[in-house]
Amino acid sequence: SNIDDWTRSDVYHNSFLIPADEALEYARKSSDEQGLPEIAVSTAQGKLLNLLARSIGAKRILEVGTLGGFSTIWLARALPEDGELVTLELQPKHAEVAQGDIAHAGLASRVKIIVGPAAESITKLQPEPPFDFAFIDADKPGNLTYFLEAKRLVRKNGVIIVDNVVRHGRVADPTQNDASSIGTRKLLEHLKTDKDVDATTISTVGEKGWDGFTYIIRL
Numbered sequence: 162s163n164i165d166d167w168t169r170s171d172v173y174h175n176s177f178l179i180p181a182d183e184a185l186e187y188a189r190k191s192s193d194e195q196g197l198p199e200i201a202v203s204t205a206q207g208k209l210l211n212l213l214a215r216s217i218g219a220k221r222i223l224e225v226g227t228l229g230g231f232s233t234i235w236l237a238r239a240l241p242e243d244g245e246l247v248t249l250e251l252q253p254k255h256a257e258v259a260q261g262d263i264a265h266a267g268l269a270s271r272v273k274i275i276v277g278p279a280a281e282s283i284t285k286l287q288p289e290p291p292f293d294f295a296f297i298d299a300d301k302p303g304n305l306t307y308f309l310e311a312k313r314l315v316r317k318n319g320v321i322i323v324d325n326v327v328r329h330g331r332v333a334d335p336t337q338n339d340a341s342s343i344g345t346r347k348l349l350e351h352l353k354t355d356k357d358v359d360a361t362t363i364s365t366v367g368e369k370g371w372d373g374f375t376y377i378i379r380l
């Protein structure tokens with residue numbers, strides 16, 4: 162199998178399950194046009210994040226890594242009217258594009274973008290009221306820091322999702338020592354002994370190739 166088959170399969174399933182969506186198409190297009198990298202979650206993955214947040218009735222969501230706001234829109238749509246999503250982004254340009262995309266989707270009142278290094282912004286956040294759900298998808302060397310802070314900020318039985326933990330199998334390949342793979346291995350080593358959480362990695366294939374999410378619950 163290869164990425165063409167995986168993409169065709171994603172498109173096929175999406176054609177039954179995920180209607181065409183003007184606001185999400187606008188977000189992808191404006192991100193492309195303004196030169197942002199094409200590293201947002203896939204449509205099927207965005208919908209999964211939305212469903213997971215709805216499954217636990219999330220009212221407060223934390224996101225680390227906004228890019229153009231594609232995953233932000235999926236997650237913010239899971240919130241009730243009085244819900245809130247806080248998203249952390251290093252690059253002012255990405256935050257500006259995201260702000261436009263989120264406003265276009267009619268979600269500006271529910272989303273707060275904090276610009277700056279997430280390792281700094283996240284330590285300043287207070288857990289009151291705690292977050293129900295966190296999605297970690299920024300620089301991968303920061304994964305352990307972001308996880309530890311998310312754990313501090315998320316309620317009991319809350320959910321933390323970490324993206325890109327498989328990286329085409331590179332994370333499990335000891336001959337691959339890129340900073341992103343090393344950052345994810347550090348998180349996995351930590352999770353092995355962390356008694357405050359329970360977790361599993363689900364590997365995925367699709368239009369973004371072979372990758373995966375680690376799904377963590379706060380005990």
Ligand code: SAM
Pocket residue numbers: 200201202225226227228229230231232233249250251252255277278279280298299300303
């Ligand atoms: N979650 C987005 C989505 O699926 O639509 C994609 C996020 S993209 C994979 C990663 C983002 O993290 C980029 O916009 C990048 O600028 C941002 N980033 C990188 N290093 C960061 C840091 N130290 N603090 C905050 N954001 C960072």
